[in-house]
Amino acid sequence: MTENCNDKQQDRFELYQLLWHYYRGDLLNLTVREWATVTAFLSSKPTLSQNDWGAKAINLLETINNQSLETFPFDFNRLFVGPNKLLASPYESSYRNTEGTVMQTETLKVRNFYYHEGLQVDREGQHPDDHLQFELEFILHLIQLAEKKEILRLFLHNHLLKWYEAHCRRIEEHSQNVMTLAFAYLLRGFLQKETMLLKEEEAALC
Template structure:
């Protein structure tokens, strides 16, 4: 497996995953938000970044409502436009803690992959999935391809489409588009075959 490609999955997975997992007001995000506030951050991205993505992220970062936008898209209390959990898309009942999450937990248990979360989130949260991709790329690269093909790419495209189409936040629209492009890049790098699954949302 290409070491440079794994390093890029590790870096981009950590950057993107944290933006989904943490509220913009949390200290863990300060250096990441600082990175995206740089006027030329896109030149440091491994693949060419569309100008629309750059515009959305730069415009969104100056919003004084960014934390409120995060709450609306990831916490509630209203119905979430794009729920960030895999089982919502993969389970016939569109519920949390569905069968796909149980399969993910079995995959992690079988391969002795343990991680501690700071929030009470199901493990198939998009932020955790990206962070876990980064972890596997660094520490268990032999597991990365099966993790991506069976547990990430099976639903992430649909989720990111919904997030990109929401009207609540220009920043998270830009983040969704950047994540879409980056995951396509990962797929090209490793020639990942996606196991087709029926989506229920």
């Protein structure tokens, strides 16, 4: 691999990792200063800053203040955690069947991917396997291993890339906070790039 290629690969890894942290809820208690670090980190990624959605996300994150920080966890919970009806369910199956039931066929298909790689969700059966957090973690497992490239491509193609847009639309519709909105843009921008990347790879294969 070339140096450039490695850098790109590292960028992808880091962005998936950031999103993973976000959906785990790890970013709920960051300070304004720490958010500045996150924003700077994002600005340093050309994949993002040169993408419309990515740029929008970065612009929004630059407006973070104490008030937006305060309402961020509440908005995050309204969208992804509860206890209310989830406004932007983080479970794949919520988007793959129109009434949004969890633990459906799609969930099992995702589980099969994990099994194929010798993995499973901790306390399987309690947390639906297709929570975005788990799907991102699975991608993190695969992404740095050259021999897993095909599995990763399949997983992205069959799963995450099939539903992220619907998920982002729901967030955009219901978000009441700049940070949750910024992360919807971020997810959208980054996964658009991923989609293009997969297409390029496919074209190269042909």
